[in-house]
Amino acid sequence: MGNVFGGKSRPSRVTEQDKAVLQLKQQRDKLKQYQKRITLHQEKEHLLAKQLLKDGRKEKALLLLKKKRYQDQLLDKTENQISNIERMVQDIEFMQIELKVIEGLQAGNDCLKSMHQIMSIEDVERILDETQEAIEYQKEIDDMLAGALTQEDEDAVLAELEAITGGEDVALPDVPTEPITEAERTQPERRRAKNTEREMLSA
Template sequence: MGNIFGRKRRPTRVTEQDRAILQLKQQRDKLKQYQKKITLQLEKERLLAKQLLKDGKKEKALLLLKKKRYQDQLLDKTENQISNLERMVQDIEFAQIEMKVIEGLKVGNECLKKMHEVMSIEEVERIMDETQDAIEYQRQIDDMLAGSLTQEDEDAVLAELEAITQGEEVELPEVPTESLPEVPEEEPEPEPEPERERAKKQPEREMLAA
């Protein structure tokens, strides 16, 4: 908390143009106050001259109206001065805007110059040529693939694409299965034993019989 409230604010940069604008506005405000004061005073003098005429004091009323006429001329001059001050303020403010625009253009030009230094015209042409070569190479591959497929293959590819687009599974072709030999229902008869095996088992059988 202490760091937040104790942080120093950066001083604002006040230019000579800002000071000039401030002074002009102060002079304008003073003239407007003077203009308002004189206007109220002239209204009072006009009412006073009217009362003097009612009282038969024509000479005093005439003198007061002459004074009022002179102050009216001062008001006109004051109005012109106020208009001149406001015009000067507007001109200075517009000049400041123009300076900011020029500074922005200057920064933009410097950025463009640096970008042009990094990428020259030759570099752009080289990249464009490489891009064109890549496009031509891909076109050749497409032509080769297109020539190696038959009409039936083309139709199959289109059908698969349509199925994928519609979210359906592509039906795979049936794999032919070879017919297996049938299993015999009756148990096969045992094959006859060879003579040597029968001669070997004959003594064993006689011994068992004894």
């Protein structure tokens, strides 16, 4: 029947490295179980050897002690194997992290290359030159607006002002010093109201 919902099955994200790490950890656990079983067996045989010595069965007790000695050597080898397996697991897991870092760096490099292809060095230099020209042009305008004129410009402005006024001082009205009355304040408003009413009637 395939997938119940008819969709495509998702690809497995378990890599060969993940499978290898899992197998190594399973083997490590089996070795630890073996260690535990041998250790318990040794403890029982050690007690049995004591009992045999009490019973005067020295040769049987000696045989058990030799067997224990051999098992001690097996335990040492097992411990070394466990250490090697754990070291290998750590190396594989660290390599997986390094691979992810390298993949990230590669993606970053590809992104930078694509961006460099979009904008070349010549484009950057052209944009910088245009920007510098625009800044200098704006500075010239700012200096002119700020009054940074030469003496010749100042003389030309005064001459133009002299020509406009016809050589005579222009009289300006004095600023009123008396307070504005309520009638004077409302007069413009009344005038605007009348104009509005007149416009509505003529419409």
